[in-house]
Amino acid sequence: MNERDLLDRVTRVPGVRGVLLVDAADGLVVAEQLMDGVDGRAAAALAGSLVGRLTRTAQQAGHGRPSFVHLRAEAGSVLAAPGPDDLVLVAVIAPDANVGLARLEMIDAAGRLG
Amino acid sequence: MRALEPWVVDPLQAFLAESSARLALLMTSSGQVVAQHGFSRSLDVMTAAALGAGIVASTEELARLMGSARFEAVVHHGIGQSCMLAAFPTPRGRWIGLVVFGPETSVGIVQLFFNQMVQQLVAAAPREQAPPPMLAENFESELDASLKALFGR
Numbered sequence: 324m325n326e327r328d329l330l331d332r333v334t335r336v337p338g339v340r341g342v343l344l345v346d347a348a349d350g351l352v353v354a355e356q357l358m359d360g361v362d363g364r365a366a367a368a369l370a371g372s373l374v375g376r377l378t379r380t381a382q383q384a385g386h387g388r389p390s391f392v393h394l395r396a397e398a399g400s401v402l403a404a405p406g407p408d409d410l411v412l413v414a415v416i417a418p419d420a421n422v423g424l425a426r427l428e429m430i431d432a433a434g435r436l437g
Numbered sequence: 438m439r440a441l442e443p444w445v446v447d448p449l450q451a452f453l454a455e456s457s458a459r460l461a462l463l464m465t466s467s468g469q470v471v472a473q474h475g476f477s478r479s480l481d482v483m484t485a486a487a488l489g490a491g492i493v494a495s496t497e498e499l500a501r502l503m504g505s506a507r508f509e510a511v512v513h514h515g516i517g518q519s520c521m522l523a524a525f526p527t528p529r530g531r532w533i534g535l536v537v538f539g540p541e542t543s544v545g546i547v548q549l550f551f552n553q554m555v556q557q558l559v560a561a562a563p564r565e566q567a568p569p570p571m572l573a574e575n576f577e578s579e580l581d582a583s584l585k586a587l588f589g590r
Contacts, residue, residue, distance in 0.1 A: 350545020368545030375543075 326354045329432040333412070336428055338420020340399070344436070347371040348409040361415050366401070370413040374403050391430060393422070404429040406436035440472035441583060448557035449474065455550040459518065460537035462486060465530060466493070470583070475537070479584045489535040493524050510551075512544055521547055525555045528562040 326344055333342045334356045341357035343366060350371035355363045374392060381389050392403040402414040402425060412433045414425055438453065440446050445463060449472055453461060460475035462482060468490035476482040496508050510523035518539045524531055534554075538547050 348543065350543035350549075364545070365549055368543065368549040371543060372546050 324435055326436075327356075329412070329435060330354060330356045333414055333425065333428045333432055336416075336421055336425045338417040339414055339425055340417055341366070341415045343367055343370070343413045345371045345411045345413050346409055347374050347405070347411045353410065357415075366413060366415060370401060370403055371411060373401075374405055374411050378405065391426060393426070402426065402429055404433035406433040408436075410436050412436070438472070438474040442471060444561045444563065445472045445558065448554045448561060451557065452550050452554035455553075456536070456538065456547045457542040458536045458538045458547060460535075462489065462535040464490060464533050464535070466490060466524065466533060471532065485535060489522055489533055493522055493533050496522075497524070510548065514544075519544065521551070523548075523551060527555075527559055528564055532558075 330342045330344065333339060341355065341361040341363070343355040343357070343363055344353040345351070345367040346353055348371070350368035352363050352367040355367075357363050373394070374389070377392055378388050381387060388405060390405070392401075392405075394401040394403075399415065399417050400420070400422065402416060402422070404412045406412060410433075412429050414429060416422065416425055438446070438450060440449065440463075449461065449463065452458070453474055458474075460473075462473045462476070462485055463471040464486045465471065468486045470482055470486045473482050476485070492511065496511050500506065500508050507524070510521055512522075513520040518537055521536045521538070521544065522533065523536075524533045526532075534551060536547055536551065538544075
């Protein structure tokens, strides 16, 4: 399964507005499937930074790497699933999205990266 | 942080706060320094400005030879720290930004907030034309005054 197929699986979940594969160390987009109005470069840079800081926080607390990040905001959520080699799968979802299904698909997809 | 023109201060300060960059230098395309943050010696900033302007000129000529548009930015990745050079248009002419950053931030974050700073600089720039650069009779005293403004001594 290639990167496009992995992004396709997450994008098909109802309410998902966009999915990106991000290099967290550089904060750059590796691959993306986004609806209009979602700034992929900004999402990649900020989500990469967020996951990097949360990873350091979790490791300092002795909990290891985070397996999933859910950032809930007023008008939707940002989900992130860290994979191997500093890759992070990031999804931008609407407030009425099926978060549970998106989470399952993202964790499965992140496990197939690399 | 030191700037020769006061309207540059707010956009540059916001960029530094958001990007966690270690050093920043704004200059004209001919290498004249407009503002700087993090440099402690005037010789360093003048050398960095001259080298940065030269690198941008070289890469733009390289792009022209390759038949492509201007490069958006040049990033040198290092282990301890990295460097980004980017040229951008302003109402005061074409300027260059030189940013040095470490592993506490990322090139994506630096580019994101650099682009925001460019938008703020373009919006804040006074519309009246700045006097054209020339070697005036009092060039040396003006250079001394500029260096004092940039380094506070």
